[in-house]
Amino acid sequence: MSTTTPTTTAPGPSRTADVPVRAVSVLAALAAALVPAFVLAPGPVAGSLSGGGYGGRRELEDRLSASFVDYWAAGERSFPPGLRGVVDYWSRYHLVKAVVAAVLLAVLVALGLLLRKAYLRAGGLTAGRRTALASAGAAVTALALFSLAMVMANVQGTVAPFSSLLSMLPLHAPHGVPAGTLEEIRRQLAAYPDGGQSPPPVEVMVSDFGRYHAVLAVAATAVALCAAAISAVSWRRFAAAAASDRRARRVLRSSGLLWALMAAAVAVIAVANTATTADPAPALLAFFEGGW
Missing domain, CATH: 1.10.287 (Helix Hairpins)
Structure with a gap:
């Protein structure tokens, strides 16, 4: 009676071996958390830093319009207290947005580099998975470019908040200038x-x-x-x-x-x-x- 020695087959390489799933997942989750933070956090944080916020855009416009008219009527270089408060709030508001956008940009750049490296080494993956990697990389690149634009725009608003506020002046509304x-x-x-x-x-x-x-x-x-x-x-x-x-x-x-x-x-x-x-x-x- 002959006996055969069982052979063991070495496991083949995993199809996701070249995709750092854990790192990609963490970065994607962080990016997903930063997007709502970019929208929701600036108002409350700027309000706490400047000693008071605003209930909404209409309240900010009303305060800006009234204080701007007072500033023009006074004819002085220095802002009156009302306008100074609005300008300080707006500078901090854009500072928070700039910081969040910069962190989001850094996360997206890191995520994009991981996806690019995974795509270049995706020889063992199916065509569908390679397409998914390419699509994810394109989406991350688009979001990164948008984040870069947000960093630039909010740095601009941080450094020159008065001019940024001018775009919110209600010039033709009944409650405006x-x-x-x-x-x-x-x-x-x-x-x-x-x-x-x-x-x-x-x-x-x-x-x-x-x-x-x-x-x-x-x-x-x-x-x-x-x-x-x-x-x-x-x-x-x-x-x-x-x-x-x-x-x-x-x-x-x-x-x-x-x-x-x-x-x-x-x-x-x-x-x-x-x-x-x-x-x-x-x-x-x-x-x-x-x-x-």
Whole structure:
């Protein structure tokens, strides 16, 4: 009677061996928690830091409108207490949003890098799983770009909160800025700076509006340069990649195109905001005339 020795087969590699499931899950959960935090946290946190918040947008608009009219009537450079409180609150509000958006951006970048690495090593996965990885990577990239835009916009609001608040002035509502005040502001801005000495509030508004656009010009220039550098590196690696490594070449080509387009788009924003920084009064006048 013959006996056969049982053979043991070594387990094959797991189809998810190259996908760091635990790390991806943790980062995805963290990103999912940060999105509502970006929307819900700024108001209460800014209110606690500035000694009081606002019940809603209408209350903020009413307080802003009334305090802005008082500021214009006083004719001083310094903000009255009411307007100072609104401006301080708005600066803290944007600071909280900028911090949350920056953390979300860092999480999404880390998640995107993990997904990209997993996709490049996904030879053992089915076509469906590779497609799912590619789709997840594209979604994370889109969210990361949106988070980057939110960081830039909220840094802008943090540094120049007064100009950011101007967009919330109810210019044409019954509870808004009186028509006489608006007409006087328009007249002063139309004559600025050639109409003689402008009222201090006009000088403050023009200066702050220039700062508001300067912040975005600097941020956009930095992002455009970084995007151009990433695009150049991607194209260099694409040229050096083996022709047989089609997956890597596809990823590198897509990355090069994406970041080149990103650099061009953000460069346009940088140029436009640089021009407004150099001469902010016409853009501010356009706003008060309803064209901004």
